[in-house]
Amino acid sequence: MAAVAHFCVVGHPNKGKSSIVSTLTENDTVQVGAVSGTTRQADSFSFSADQQLLLTLTDTPGFQRARQVLAWLQAEAVAPHQRADRVRAFLATAEHRQRFPDEVELLTPVMQGAGIIYVTDAAGPVSASDLAEMEILRWTGQPRMAVINPMAGTAHQQEWRQTLNQYFQWVRVFDPMNAQLDSRLQLLRAMNELAEPAQQAAIERLITHLQRREPDRMKHDAQQLAAYWCEQMTRTLDEQARMLGESPEAALHRQLNQAEQTQFQLWLKQSGYQRLALETQPDWVKDFNQLMNTEHWSFWGLTSKELLIVSGAAGAAAGSLLDLGTGGASLLLGAVTGGLVGTAGGWLVSKQKPGSRLALPGVKTKRLIGPVRHPNFPFVVMARGLSFLQQLKSRTHARRDALELQVNASTWSQAEQVRLLGWARQLQSNKWNVKSQQALEAWILSQSYPDERI
The missing domain is CATH 3.40.50.300 (P-loop containing nucleotide triphosphate hydrolases)
Known part of the structure; x- marks a missing residue:
């Protein structure tokens, strides 16, 4: 040795x-x-x-x-x-x-x-x-x-x-x-x-390890971000999972935050950080009370009218999102680059009741919160995850200041925004497949490290 x-x-x-x-x-x-x-x-x-x-x-x-x-x-x-x-x-x-x-x-x-x-x-x-x-x-x-x-x-x-x-x-x-x-x-x-000659082999091995580790880590991060994003796009919460006195919207808010914190802490651990403090906006999903229709709090989603603004047709499948009109493009661009990325503003509610088909005679139907279907939501979650990984990559272990999440998605083109929204619709319509998952991971990799050859 x-x-x-x-x-x-x-x-x-x-x-x-x-x-x-x-x-x-x-x-x-x-x-x-x-x-x-x-x-x-x-x-x-x-x-x-x-x-x-x-x-x-x-x-x-x-x-x-x-x-x-x-x-x-x-x-x-x-x-x-x-x-x-x-x-x-x-x-x-x-x-x-x-x-x-x-x-x-x-x-x-x-x-x-x-x-x-x-x-x-x-x-x-x-x-x-x-x-x-x-x-x-x-x-x-x-x-x-x-x-x-x-x-x-x-x-x-x-x-x-x-x-x-x-x-x-x-x-x-x-x-x-x-x-x-x-x-x-x-x-x-x-x-x-x-x-000394006897020690040179160890340093050479260390150099080789670092060179090989970088592309492997990039791919692994992309796979993890894709899995996390898919989970957030399809996250639902049983009414029974609420804390005592907690509102439905607050319950889902808490779950979304917890999932993000868990994922971010995992990335910190994988990068060898033991003491790095993480500062994120705890209210990145907010304004539920003002924007929720409490009569139909059980199910998040878009009304047909609001979906029409985004996709050009009520209940449009992912493929038809390529036909976005000017109004929809403006909405998406504003969501990503205009300051709404970190706040997920504009939550809307649908009367659709997913899961009701699973009701059995004599068994009370479960009331579910989620998944979030607002068109800004896919961009919010992805922008925060990508921004965190990019900031983490640029740090060294010598820094002792807290990592304060700075969300940035200003480089996304309209086509990329449409593609991301289409993937979200596929997930929430149970049309997801291996090919879609691989495409999402490849897209994340290209966004995370645009100047790297993987």
Whole structure:
């Protein structure tokens, strides 16, 4: 089995070391904070694939007394090949754990064989303390690279590059807060060049895993979104499922919200998030009380008149939706791009009673709530699901702000809107089939990742 690649992430406090660890290991439990000294002791985080450990990154406290440590190292003249032993002597001196606790914490895993990733933000000029840190790391004799994290600007980046090139084999710019897959792969390839030969196989396997995982994840997400959307289009609720004192419309509202929250949380878990807070509009289905016909609350749907506005014919099948007139097209376009996407406004009620054909003699007919048949509803559910997946894909695990759902469906053409509405009608008319399901999944994939080749 290939050796695990191990790197120690070091540098001055508050330069984004922990953010880099969090992004590369896809772990949002790494402590990240704007306050200097958030990391007080060395802590290791790993990335595994197919139940095999491939990469370990050790997050360390920042240098605090680099110039004093360097002065101790240089107090005795030693040949270059003896410098690593001099660093080991520094670590073996008992009083140094009290006097230089941060430096002991960060140098210990380095001297145990970890490669070095030195992190700086290059926002200010190179200082004497910075030079001392770099010189100490050179004394370790371990393979090392420098990463410029542009968290506070790049005003002195050229000065830093020229200086870092004198101390490190590789110098790279990496933004852990916004690093997409390509950027992460580039950094991993540089780490692979730096790694010991025995560890290179592990990093190569990690790179291959990430490259192969992305298209598989895209397809899986599309399949899940399609299944979730179909469930929402056909969701019904038995009257008996209501909570005590809960109105029929509120009951369905709650079920729709719960289904969305469950699906979104599943996607978070599948993407490796354990602590990411999710902020969505809890009232994305609203105004039931004003828009419900309470006399016929049991059954959602469109009256013949309202269906005529959308499809051009009462009770039109999905195929006839291609004949939409100007009025219908305006309604759909407004629903998707005009701000109604997040609120599902304009709910209407039909007198149709689906399920009544299942009534048996002597058995009370069940009163059902749903499914929702308003023409805006398919767009609302799909736009929210797609927007969530797109936002999730663009995040890195280093970010600690909540994911606030921002719904966007402005790129949908009229033809795409008609197609989506047609699929909803197929589902609610019990005309759904495998071919329709596959077409829906392919459409979601094209909308989720329009610039990707799957």
